[in-house]
Amino acid sequence: MQEKPIDARAEEILKKVIVNYILTGEPVGSRTIAKLSREGLSPASIRNVMADLEEMGFLAQPHTSAGRVPTDKGYRYYVDGLLDPFRLAPRDRALIDESLSRVASEFGEAIEIIPKLLSRLSSQVGYVITPPIRDAVLKHIEFVRLHERRVLCVFVDRSGVVSHRIIEVGEEYAQADLDRAGRYLVEEFAGLVLGEIRSRLVALMAQEKAAFDVLLRNAINLGTLYLNAEQDERRLVLEGTANIMKHPEFADMDTMRRLFETFEEKHHLVKLLDRCLDASGVRVVIGSETDDPALGSLALVASPYQVDQRSAGVVGLLGPTRMEYQRAVALVDYISRLLSSLLTSPPH
Amino acid sequence: MQEKPIDARAEEILKKVIVNYILTGEPVGSRTIAKLSREGLSPASIRNVMADLEEMGFLAQPHTSAGRVPTDKGYRYYVDGLLDPFRLAPRDRALIDESLSRVASEFGEAIEIIPKLLSRLSSQVGYVITPPIRDAVLKHIEFVRLHERRVLCVFVDRSGVVSHRIIEVGEEYAQADLDRAGRYLVEEFAGLVLGEIRSRLVALMAQEKAAFDVLLRNAINLGTLYLNAEQDERRLVLEGTANIMKHPEFADMDTMRRLFETFEEKHHLVKLLDRCLDASGVRVVIGSETDDPALGSLALVASPYQVDQRSAGVVGLLGPTRMEYQRAVALVDYISRLLSSLLTSPPH
DNA sequence: CTTTAGCACTCTTCGACAGCGAGTGCCAAT
DNA sequence: ATTGGCACTCGCTGTCGAAGAGTGCTAAAG
CATH class of the missing domain: 1.10.10.10 (Winged helix-like DNA-binding domain superfamily/Winged helix DNA-binding domain)
Incomplete structure (x- = not known):
């Protein structure tokens, strides 16, 4: 520079x-x-x-x-x-519009379709990374007793994403208590972001009312147990990884294997994509800029998408550094905008 | 023969x-x-x-x-x-015992761990295929209103497996009605296999009582809507696919690509594994026996596992036809037995 | 009739070598 | 500053020959 x-x-x-x-x-x-x-x-x-x-x-x-x-x-x-300006072919646009309109604003479905779409249209690896759970908006929460100390917690986000986790509880709960606690949390906190809910629970816990009201105590207990773990967890969906093998520059089996190992781990990729979260538009990370030797000759095209004006996750694609950047950038840009508008405006 | x-x-x-x-x-x-x-x-x-x-x-x-x-x-x-008789090394056994004992009888967790375990211990591709939803035992079911006509249905199996699907309903429901319907279904049918529940619902629908009792009608409606779709659906979890690339017999990129495409599709694999469901013990399918050209030089070691004495799903591994069959068979056999006993005996 | 030694033959692998073609760097002329 | 010319460097391809591994067949031995 x-x-x-x-x-x-x-x-x-x-x-x-x-x-x-x-x-x-x-x-x-x-x-x-x-x-x-x-x-x-x-x-x-x-x-x-x-x-x-x-x-x-x-x-x-x-x-x-x-x-x-x-x-x-x-x-x-x-x-x-x-980069020369590049316009997506109308038929590609149409395909995207049509596929995404069908999933409407159900993010849970969009997340399955979008990487496939990206992959197909670019002949490369498409991906989506979800927002961290912390940013999910509570729609519904449910506790199910598995046995003595193990409780399954199912969480539904406003946009229809389901996630669940097993928590170990300190005392034994009857299913009826679990139901009540779940209902209480929904009534009290539906529409709030999980991070917010967590801090409110902490505040509630300090109040003395909590010591006497059993329902409240249970709800706080279960809620914090669920919310305490791995709030940063994000899900990364990759699609079309086999496409990578089409490119002659990856003839070497050994680097290829390491590449697929990082695909399986996902861990590194998530970290890398985090760096693209705050970008204002499409961002390109090229080869060594990834700081990951396994991704040495790959380039990453990424764009954050918004949920209710807030930057939430990242969509994009992954291919050899030798890729058609104009096309890739146009594609990712279009899809991320469309996704943002689907997730932001419509009636929830 | x-x-x-x-x-x-x-x-x-x-x-x-x-x-x-x-x-x-x-x-x-x-x-x-x-x-x-x-x-x-x-x-x-x-x-x-x-x-x-x-x-x-x-x-x-x-x-x-x-x-x-x-x-x-x-x-x-x-x-x-x-095949020479083969005993697993004690340390392998111990590792398996320890990993599986930690997930206790929560199948939902086991399903994540087992393929990884198989993959690590064999340096090949490990997999598990779940039972079809039809055979799942109802523990909990829940309907969440997304918008007008779209309802998210979350289903929890007795062993803690969560699955969900969006259904399109004919009329608009209030969340309260959905809650009631869910509770009704749980009270009435918990402990039954989904297939069974489905036929009971059909029977109930015929009775005239259903015409007058709103709660009952809603429950039947929602229940059948959920149960009607894709009852055979099974989930296939693959782990360690990168291991395939260690083997020199797959030096050719093109066959390798086709192989990974079938890994991504999963569809073919599921069909293939279905053939192993009724086997009484470990079964080996070798190369061309798979009837899938993409799997040409792969062999499949598979064993069904039981839930409550009933054959439910399949675990196993996938590697080049040139693999150590004794070891692979012993490993798969051991894990499938252990899994069966975990899923069958313990207090639910 | 089975086993085996011997031998000719077939094929792959590897290194050496030569020729070709693509492309470069540099220099001197324009 | 640009360019034509030229020597040089590599990689790629194909050929050749020698080495090595392994076979099939035949004829002799057990």
């Missing part, structure tokens, strides 16, 4: 190299660029520029006598300033 | 070839076998036998001047009659 030593011509050439490389997957040489350029520059001149670009770290050569290939830094520059 | 043209010696040799191949992954020649055999047979004699075995389809040669490799038919014969 401090130095921006690229003049218009170099920029032009860098862009041509990258576009060409994305298209063909093969290192591109000066001759190729010369032919493409209507400016009529000779290969030799272009070689000079390319040598400069290499020196500055935007391009690299796989070996001495090969053409140039973009580096992560090169892609970065390209994505930040050289 | 009709012809069993293998004498003791041929059997011995077949076994040695297979064991050796499983061990090394390389075609095994007559010399190797000669050295292994304490009978002191010469390579030439062994060659004759091997030629016979090849003619009968138990062995094959990758090319004319290579050693022999087992065919699927060869593995089949080996698995059916030549």
